[in-house]
Amino acid sequence: MNLFELAIYVSILSKLLPIVGVLAGKDRSNTMMVLLILSSVSILSDVLNNIYLKSGHHGALINNIHFAISFALLSLLYVYMIPKLRMAAIILCLIYGLMAWIISAWWQSIDSSQSILKIYGALAVMVYCIAFFSYYAKELPAGKPLYTYQLYITIAYFLSYGLGIILFIWTSDFTGYRIISKPMPVSTLYALLEFIKNFILFVGIRRANKRARSAML
Numbered sequence: 001m002n003l004f005e006l007a008i009y010v011s012i013l014s015k016l017l018p019i020v021g022v023l024a025g026k027d028r029s030n031t032m033m034v035l036l037i038l039s040s041v042s043i044l045s046d047v048l049n050n051i052y053l054k055s056g057h058h059g060a061l062i063n064n065i066h067f068a069i070s071f072a073l074l075s076l077l078y079v080y081m082i083p084k085l086r087m088a089a090i091i092l093c094l095i096y097g098l099m100a101w102i103i104s105a106w107w108q109s110i111d112s113s114q115s116i117l118k119i120y121g122a123l124a125v126m127v128y129c130i131a132f133f134s135y136y137a138k139e140l141p142a143g144k145p146l147y148t149y150q151l152y153i154t155i156a157y158f159l160s161y162g163l164g165i166i167l168f169i170w171t172s173d174f175t176g177y178r179i180i181s182k183p184m185p186v187s188t189l190y191a192l193l194e195f196i197k198n199f200i201l202f203v204g205i206r207r208a209n210k211r212a213r214s215a216m217l
Contacts (some may be wrong), residue, residue: 011191015043017202025209031150032208034077035201041069059111071096071121074157078128081150082135085128092124118168122161129158149211152204160197164190 018039022032045066052062075089100117104110132154167189 011194012043012046014195014198015039015046017198018205019043021202021205021209025205027205027208027211029208030080031077031153032205034073034080035153035205038070038073038077039198039201041066041073057111059109060113061111064110064114064117067118067121068096068100071124074125074128077153078132081153082132084135085131088131089128092127096121096124115168119165122165122168125157125161126165129154129161133158149204149207152200152207156197156200156204159200160193163193167193 016039018035022036022039025032045062049062049066072093075093079086079089096117099120100114103114103117108114108116132150136148136151136154
């Protein structure tokens with residue numbers, strides 16, 4: 001097994017961490033349920049993409065659908081964490097939908113990498129994260145910052161999508177990079193980002209479960 005294969009397997013297994021964390025805990029808040037769905041959709045996407053590729057296809061159809069669903073779920077996640085973001089999230093999702101329709105119809109097929117959509121989606125997630133950091137600094141009680149599990153969630157997605165933007169630009173049509181013919185470097189880096197994100201999410205979920213247990217005593 002080479003480094004590339006190891007990174008992919010570790011990435012896939014790491015997606016179980018948030019699922020195990022949520023199911024093993026007592027916190028059944030909307031935030032936790034969205035995280036559970038996000039991780040489950042990610043694993044399902046990996047399975048379907050593997051079947052899709054082994055059936056002879058070589059496009060990014062499943063990955064594009066997964067990215068769109070994840071973006072919608074992340075928008076919902078941040079609406080639950082910061083209700084004031086509701087209108088902004090609706091606008092960002094509508095823009096994403098409009099861009100997806102225009103790009104798929106007249107520029108990049110839905111089976112291509114659609115890197116422009118991924119760059120937009122990553123930037124929108126960064127907006128959510130920055131909005132949360134501002135909210136966290138102004139609204140949440142001081143004294144125990146590391147015990148606020150939403151902070152861990154936001155750090156996880158800030159790192160994942162912040163660094164992911166670099167990879168999306170790298171594999172965009174503007175650079176001429178073709179991930180299908182040269183998958184190893186990019187896929188290995190994606191896998192590393194996934195592992196880091198899921199580990200931080202797991203730590204945050206454990207914080208949430210600890211808070212839920214304390215509230216029950």
